[in-house]
Amino acid sequence: MNIVIIGNGGHSKVVKDIILSNKTLNIVGYLDDKFEDYLIKDEMFYGPISAYKFLIDKFDEIKFIVAIGHNQTRKQIVEKINLDENFYMTHIHPTAIISTSAMIGKGTVIMANTVINAEAVIGDHVIVNTGSIIEHDNRVNDFAHVSPNATLAGCVQLGEGVHIGAGATLIPNVKIGNWAIIGAGATVINSITANTTAVGIPAKSSIK
Numbered sequence: 001m002n003i004v005i006i007g008n009g010g011h012s013k014v015v016k017d018i019i020l021s022n023k024t025l026n027i028v029g030y031l032d033d034k035f036e037d038y039l040i041k042d043e044m045f046y047g048p049i050s051a052y053k054f055l056i057d058k059f060d061e062i063k064f065i066v067a068i069g070h071n072q073t074r075k076q077i078v079e080k081i082n083l084d085e086n087f088y089m090t091h092i093h094p095t096a097i098i099s100t101s102a103m104i105g106k107g108t109v110i111m112a113n114t115v116i117n118a119e120a121v122i123g124d125h126v127i128v129n130t131g132s133i134i135e136h137d138n139r140v141n142d143f144a145h146v147s148p149n150a151t152l153a154g155c156v157q158l159g160e161g162v163h164i165g166a167g168a169t170l171i172p173n174v175k176i177g178n179w180a181i182i183g184a185g186a187t188v189i190n191s192i193t194a195n196t197t198a199v200g201i202p203a204k205s206s207i208k
Contacts, residue, residue: 006077007030032049099118107125111130113130148166157176168186
């Protein structure tokens with residue numbers, strides 16, 4: 001299977017390593033709007049994001065991954081190119097531990113040493129970052145990002161586009177509203193409303 005990585009920054013480097021760990025996958029190109037023109041270097045294609053149509057025509061079997069860490073930008077790109085969901089696949093690092101009853105959406109990346117436990121549901125185009133823990137019965141909606149070493153205890157719900165900072169801890173049953181941000185190292189003991197930023201121990205929110 002041929003893979004095109006959309007994005008050419010720091011996050012894409014980690015995604016590249018995950019893809020290369022799967023010997024059945026072959027990275028054929030990088031798309032990023034910092035590339036003004038098409039370029040082929042060492043048999044690798046580089047070009048602007050609009051070149052995705054060219055690559056679909058060029059390769060019989062091709063999948064895309066939007067390797068952009070910023071949640072809003074990732075959503076904007078997915079909506080702009082408007083590809084069928086079958087053009088995306090889930091990428092899981094081989095050291096991740098995933099329950100057989102968990103569900104993981106298309107375009108989602110599960111990074112090294114993560115744990116996703118029983119009946120957790122992870123949406124589309126989500127980032128579950130290095131060493132994070134998603135406990136049983138969690139619901140993580142589309143375009144969310146759980147940063148390294150964050151811990152989500154049982155039955156936590158994350159809305160669309162939520163960003164959980166590195167090392168944050170969420171106790172059982174809390175709900176985080178759409179596009180809210182939880183600061184690094186925060187401890188969340190109460191639900192957080194949409195479009196707010198919550199920091200501290202215990203985490204307290206303010207309007208973004």
